[in-house]
Amino acid sequence: MISTRYIRFLFLxxxxxxxxxxxxxxFDGMTSKPTDGLIWRLGxxxxxxxxxxxxxxxxxAGLKVGDQILGINHVLVRNPGEAASILMGLQIGFRIPYLIQxxxxxxxxxxxxxxxxxxxxTLLYSALVGFVFLxxxxxxxxxxxxxxxxxIFLLMNLCFLLVLTCSFRGSPYYWIDLLVQNAASWGLxxxxxxxxxxxxxxxxxKPILNRFKALIPALYLIPWIRHFAYTLSQYFGGGLWEQELFGVQIELWAILGIYLIAGLWALMxxxxxxxxxxxxxxxxxxxxGTFIGLSPFMIFSVLGAGIFEQRNLFSxxxxxxxxxxxxxxxxxxxYRLLRIQVIIKRSILYSLLTGLFIGVYMVIVHVLGGWVERVTPFGGGFFGVLFVLVFAISFEPVRSRLQQVINRLFxxxxxxxxxxxxxxxxSFRNIEEMGKLARATLHAVDEIFQPEKSSLSIITDRPGAIEVNQFTLQKGKTDERIYKLNEDEPVDFAAEFIQCNGKNITTDNIHIGGVQGVQLERSPDHLKLPIFSHDKIVGLLSLDAKRSGEKYAxxxxxxxxxFCGQAGLAIENIQLLKSIFEANQRLFEAEKLVSLGQLASGVAHEIRNPLSSIKLNIQGLARNMRPDQMNKRRLDIIQREIDHLDHIVHDVLIYARPSGLKIEPVQPEEVIYRTAELLSPDLKAAEHKIxxxxxxxxxxxxADREKLHxxxxxxxxNAxxxxxxKGRLEITGRVFSGKVDLIFNDxxxxxAEEDVSxxxxxxxxxxxxxxxxxLANAQKFIQEMNxxxxxxxxxxxxxxxxxxxxxxxxKKLEK
Structure with a gap:
């Protein structure tokens, strides 16, 4: 097998x-030479x-087609090479004798x-384009x-170069033209x-190449036959067709056109x-690019300049x-065409851009400065100073604008x-809520990378456990779930890329690498990246495969x-703000509860005493009053309202006083089952399902059994x-890290969002x-139960x- 090094050398x-x-x-085409205005048959x-x-x-001078030149300037010539050599040594403007048969x-x-x-x-323009191909x-x-x-792409571009530099010259007449003309023939x-x-x-x-093995050799058969015929015509004259276009026979342009159309069809x-x-x-x-490049060439250069002889259309x-x-x-x-990865340094492009800008500035100064000096009384120096000021003012905004154009283009x-x-x-600076940060991040990631699904998992330390808020975005919909990682057994996190093994899990021992910690996947199809803040993991970002099917670069x-580094700081800041707010809130609530408890206790006592007196007097009136139906109904209403007020006072006193809880081992599902059974008549009447x-x-x-009840x-x-x-209330029990969750979901x-707080x-x-x-009493009892x-x-x-x-x-007793 041919080595890569040898292939590179061969093509170089x-x-x-x-x-x-x-x-x-x-060079030869742009060099001025003496000419006799005759086209000789080479070879x-x-x-x-x-x-x-x-x-x-x-x-x-009277020469005619078919004349044979025997000598030039008293020197016999035997072939076009000798004639060209003699002609190149002549001086322009002097009369030269030609010996003609x-x-x-x-x-x-x-x-x-x-x-x-x-x-x-036009030859210079063509050469510039040709070397771009090269x-x-x-x-x-x-x-x-x-x-x-x-x-094949390189060989094709080399042919483009030969066509553009060798085919569109004037008529040949000495040995270099023999080389150039044959090179042009090879290219075309x-x-x-x-x-x-x-x-x-x-x-x-293409599959057609597998079905027809001889297709590729057949592609090159006609060109080989045509080039062989062209070679013979150099020595014996004549050709397939006598009509020429740019010194090239028409049949060659027809063959080229057929191949170009077939190539465009294959591309389409x-x-x-x-x-x-x-x-x-x-x-x-x-x-x-191919269509835009070839269409003007065929219309203006081949048809306009060649067939209709409008040379000004050629360029x-x-x-x-x-x-x-x-x-x-x-x-x-x-797009990494042909699997070629190109890394262009922006600094190089910016430097070239700056140099180009300065070069344009110098040209403008030179051209306009001379013009101002010729047509105005002001000297060129005045204009130079003026333009320097304009350049100094406009340089930075123009350069910045051009850099943006470079960024958008490349x-x-x-x-x-x-x-x-x-x-x-x-925007992270103005976000103080974790859900808002997560949703903003996922929508931005979805806009940029367009994954099938993306998720942001935010990890928060809790006493004895880790709480993970996972936000997922898929098909424009955001979902939020909370996971609590257990310290008593291995946890397979729902995102399937966190594996936490062992006990006493905290965010400090979740790390990259090692047996214990986070196992992350990173492949061209999907990305799963940790989010750190000060060497502590605070989140995980997961991106599925792109909707376009492209790989991640x-x-x-x-x-x-x-970005994950910046997001880590934002997450930690929000967590810190949240912890400070919660601490202040707890302190405020504690102070408020103390004041409210004292006030409520005093007010309740002041209300309960007169309320008891009213209740006793109403009961006395009921015993001494005639059994009138209207009066009895009114007394019943008064009695119910007094009982309602007494219930409110009782709740206020419970909220205000220390609870005196009796903490004991309680089986929570038994308490919930007993409570649901107690309420079952009312629940069945409303057709609710628990x-x-x-x-x-x-x-x-x-817990305290009665308070939990x-x-x-x-x-x-309430649910x-x-x-x-016809409602549905689902009550779920979950165990994690020495604690349990009792979840009531209706x-x-x-x-309403404004009522939740x-x-x-x-x-x-x-x-x-x-x-x-x-609910205020419920929160109080639960907090007193830790x-x-x-x-x-x-x-x-x-x-x-x-x-x-x-x-x-x-508790185990010590010996």
């Missing part, structure tokens, strides 16, 4: 050879005039050589020397087959048939050809990604890792009232006949109350 040598031929052709052992330039020296007659004619260049500025093709082949499409002959061959391999090998077929989004973008860019068609290699180059840079995805992430990072991973989900061997909790009763009654009729209308405040109620002390109660709610989806209590631990 070929590129060097073609490049040198092109440079020679351009023969005598010099025959094949055609004569109109109004040239030969026509003025015309039929059987030998005559002498005198002509005056004129200065002549076979090329003009640069892109050579770079592609050197990057992928073992790739057949890359090799094999450009078409290479063009079609490349698009049969790009971006993937690839675009329509591919299902890979990245390939589709690559093909689309190349297809448009209009040549310059757009540069779009073809430039579209390939841009596709390589942006680094569009990087620019959009970085600007979006920077904007999100700046290295620069995308680097951008995400940098579902209990408790795992086997659910542990006992350290009151709390559960209050939560069940039943909220659900109306499908009622939910709680006040739901446990004393005397806050949304019921017409409520006291606003049920637990906590929390609430989550979504309007129209229901509410969820979670009671967290410690597992009962039996």
């Amino acid at each position: 040598a070929l590129t060097f050879t073609v490049g040198m031929i092109s440079i020679i052709a351009v 023969l052992d005598h010099v025959i005039v094949e055609s004569i330039v109109t109004a040239g020296p030969g026509e003025k 015309r039929g059987d007659e030998i005559i002498t004619l005198e002509l005056t050589p004129h200065p002549y260049r076979t090329g003009d500025n 640069g892109v093709g050579l770079y592609t082949c050197l990057k992928q020397p073992n790739s057949p499409p890359a090799r 002959t094999f450009l078409g087959p290479l063009f079609l061959h490349f698009f049969l391999l790009f971006p993937k090998r 077929h690839s675009y329509l048939s591919t299902t890979d989004p990245l390939e589709r973008r690559q093909i689309k860019l190349v297809l448009w 209009i068609g040549v310059v757009p050809l540069a779009v073809i290699p430039l579209s390939f180059a841009y596709s390589i840079i942006r 680094f569009r995805s990087d620019y959009h990604r970085q600007s979006t992430l920077d904007k999100l990072s700046r 290295i620069n995308e991973l680097e951008a995400l890792e940098a 579902v209990l989900n408790f795992p086997e061997n659910f542990p006992k909790v350290a 009151q709390i559960c009763k209050n939560l069940i009654v 039943a009232d909220a659900m109306g009729t 499908n009622g209308p939910g709680i 006040s739901i446990f405040n004393p005397f806050f109620t949304t019921k017409a006949d409520g006291t606003g002390l049920g 637990g906590e109660i929390t609430v989550k709610s979504t309007l129209k989806e229901g509410a969820e109350f979670t009671i967290t209590l410690p597992v009962y631990q039996e």
Whole structure:
């Protein structure tokens, strides 16, 4: 097998050879030489005039097509090479004798050589475009020397270079033209087959090549036959067709056109048939570039300048050809065409941009300065000073604007990604709520990378456990779940990339690497990245495969890792603010409760004493009053209202006084079952359904049995009232890290967002006949049991109350 090094050397040598031929052709074409206005047939052992330039020296001297030149300036010539050598040594403007054989007659004619260049500025434009082809093709082949499409691409671009530098010169007349003319023939002959061959391999090998093994050799058969015929015509004259276009026979242009159309068809077929989004973008860019480049060339250069002899249209068609290699180059840079990864340093582009800007400035100063000096009384120095001031003022904004253009052109995805992430990072300063931060992050990540699903897991230390809030975004919908990692058994986190083993888990011993800790996956299809703050993990970001099917690139991973560092600080800041707020809130609540308790106790006593007196007097009136139906009903109403007031006073006193709890081992599912059974008549009447989900061997909790019964009763009654009729209340038990959760989840209308923060405040109620002390007392009892109660709610989806209590631990007596 041929080594990669040898392949690179071989193609470098070929590129060097073609490049040198092109440079020679351009240099010779732009060099002024003496000409006699005669077109000679090359490759023969005598010099025959094949055609004569109109109004040239030969026509003025009376030479005719078919004349054989025997001598020039008293020197015999035997072939075109000798004739060209003698002609190159002549001086322009002097009359030179030509010895001519015309039929059987030998005559002498005198002509005056004129200065002549076979090329003009159009040749320079063509050469510039050709070397763009050369640069892109050579770079592609050197990057992928073992790739057949890359090799064919270089050969195709070399043919483009030969066509652009060697085919569009004026008429040849000495030995360099023999080299250039044959190089042009090679380029035009094999450009078409290479063009079609490349698009049969790009971006993937077409199935037709497997079905017809001889197709590729057949592509090159016609060009070989044609080039052989062209070679013979140089020695024996004539050709397939006598009509020529730019010195090239028409049949060659027809063959080239057929191959180009077939190649574009193959490219279009690839675009329509591919299902890979990245390939589709690559093909689309190349297809448009090829079409835009070839169309003006065929219209203006071939038809306009060649067939209709409008030479001024030629450059209009040549310059757009540069779009073809430039579209390939841009596709390589942006979409990794032919699997070529290009890393362009922005600093280099910015430096080139700055140099270009300064160069344009100097040209403007030079041109306008001279003009001002000629047409105005002011000197050029005055204008220079003025323009320096304008340049100094405009330099920075113009440079910044041009850099943005560079970023959008060459680094569009990087620019959009970085600007979006920077904007999100700046917004972190104004976000104080964790859910808002998570949703903003997921929506930004979804906009930039477009994964099938993304999730942000925020890890919070709790006493003896870790709480993980996982926010997931999929198909535009955000979901939030809370996981509590148990210290007593291995936990397989729902996102399937955290494996926490062992006990006493804290965020300090979740680390990267090692047996214990976080096992992260990182592949081109999906990313799972830790979020750190001061060497402590505070979150995890997970991105599934992209919706487009593209792989994650290295620069995308680097951008995400940098962003995760900023997100880590934002998460820690929010957690710190939240802990400070909760501490202040607890302190405020404690102080408020003390004051409220003292006030409530005094007011309750002042109300209860007169209320008892009223109740006794009403009972006395009832005994002494005649049994009148109306009066009896009124007394009953007064009695019920007094009992209601007495109940409120009783709740206030309970809230105000120390509870005096009796902490004992309590089986929570038994208490909940007993409470639900007690309330079953009312629940059945409203057609409510209660579902209990408790795992086997659910542990006992350290609690006050009666107070826990009151709390559960209050939560069940509240849920039943909220659900109306035919509701569903699911009560679930969960164990984690020495604690249990009792979760009451109903499908009622939910709680308004503005009411959630006040739901446990004393005397806050949304019921017409409520006291606003049920949940306040529940929170008080649970906190006295070393637990906590929390609430989550979504309007129209229901509410969820979670009671967290410690597992009962039996105390062992020391010996």
